[in-house]
Amino acid sequence: MYRACAFEKEPGSCNLFCLRYIEDYIFNSVASPDQIGAIVIEAIQCDGGDVVPADGFLEGLEALCRKNDILFIIDEVKIGFGRTGKMFGFENWKLTPDAVVMGKPLGSGQPISAVVGRKELLNAGIGLHLFTTAGNPVACAAGLETIRIVRDENLTENAKAMGDYLKTRFNELKKDYPVIGDVRGKGLIMGLELIEDPEKKTPASDMAAMVVYRCYELGLLLFDSGINSNVIELTPPLIITKEQCDQAIEIITQAIDDVLSGRMTMAKLSDFAGWAT
Numbered sequence: 001m002y003r004a005c006a007f008e009k010e011p012g013s014c015n016l017f018c019l020r021y022i023e024d025y026i027f028n029s030v031a032s033p034d035q036i037g038a039i040v041i042e043a044i045q046c047d048g049g050d051v052v053p054a055d056g057f058l059e060g061l062e063a064l065c066r067k068n069d070i071l072f073i074i075d076e077v078k079i080g081f082g083r084t085g086k087m088f089g090f091e092n093w094k095l096t097p098d099a100v101v102m103g104k105p106l107g108s109g110q111p112i113s114a115v116v117g118r119k120e121l122l123n124a125g126i127g128l129h130l131f132t133t134a135g136n137p138v139a140c141a142a143g144l145e146t147i148r149i150v151r152d153e154n155l156t157e158n159a160k161a162m163g164d165y166l167k168t169r170f171n172e173l174k175k176d177y178p179v180i181g182d183v184r185g186k187g188l189i190m191g192l193e194l195i196e197d198p199e200k201k202t203p204a205s206d207m208a209a210m211v212v213y214r215c216y217e218l219g220l221l222l223f224d225s226g227i228n229s230n231v232i233e234l235t236p237p238l239i240i241t242k243e244q245c246d247q248a249i250e251i252i253t254q255a256i257d258d259v260l261s262g263r264m265t266m267a268k269l270s271d272f273a274g275w276a277t
C-alpha cells in the first residue's frame, strides 16, 4: 500500500532504492538522460502527501542529474519563503539547484511568481513568452515586503519552533488515536496521515474528508492531501503562536472524536463535489 514511498520501503532500510530505479530502469527503459532536459522536484512533496524525502535522496538525485547533464530544478512554490524553518525548503539539505521556482507565499496573496537560476540558463533564450501581469508594481511591492517581514521578524525561526511543537503534540496524539498512521513534515508544512487500521494501514480517505469538514465547522481551515486524499495537511501562517497551535490541536482532536463517534458522517459531505469519495 502506497504511503510515503512508492516502493513500500521503510526509510533508512532501502539504500535509496528509488534512485537506483531512476538510473537503472527509467534512464534505460522510459527516457534516456539525453532526452531529459531537467528534473523538477519539490524539496518536500506537499500535495502528494506531505512527504519529507529520506536523507540522501535529494543529494543523490542532484548527483544523478550532474552525472547525466540534466538540470536540477527545485519547485518552492508551496514551501518557499520560510515555511520549513529555512528560507527555502531545499536549504534543509546540501543542494545547489540550477534554478528555483517560486510562487504563492512570495506575494502574500498578491499574484506574483519568479524563477531564479544560473545566469547562463536564464539567458539561454530571448524573452519570447511574457505575461499580462508580469512586473505588476503592487504585487512586486508585496513580494519585497513579504521577504523583508520574513527576514526581519525571524519568521523562519517561528516556523521551525511552532512546527517542532506541533509535531511533538501530534506524535503524542498518535499514541491515543490509532487512526493517525504517521505525522510528517518539517516546520509549518505538516501532514497527519489517517489510516483504517494500524496493521494494514489502508488509507482512511473518507475519514480525512470528514475531519477536514468538521474542522471547518469548528473554525479551522485545513486541506486533505496525498494520492489517496488521506493526509490532513496543515500549512498555518508563519506568524502562528503556541496558543493558536493548541487551539488547532483541540479542534482537530474534537473533529476526529466526532467522526469516530458517528456525530459527523459522509452524508454531510454529499452536496460537495470532490468531497465524497
Ligand SMILES: Cc1ncc(COP(=O)(O)O)c(C=O)c1O
Binding pocket: 042, 046, 047, 075, 076, 077, 078, 103, 104, 113
Ligand atoms: C508545489 C507547487 N508547484 C506549482 C504549483 C502551481 O503553481 P501555479 O498555480 O502558480 O502555476 C502549485 C500549486 O498551485 C504547487 O503547490
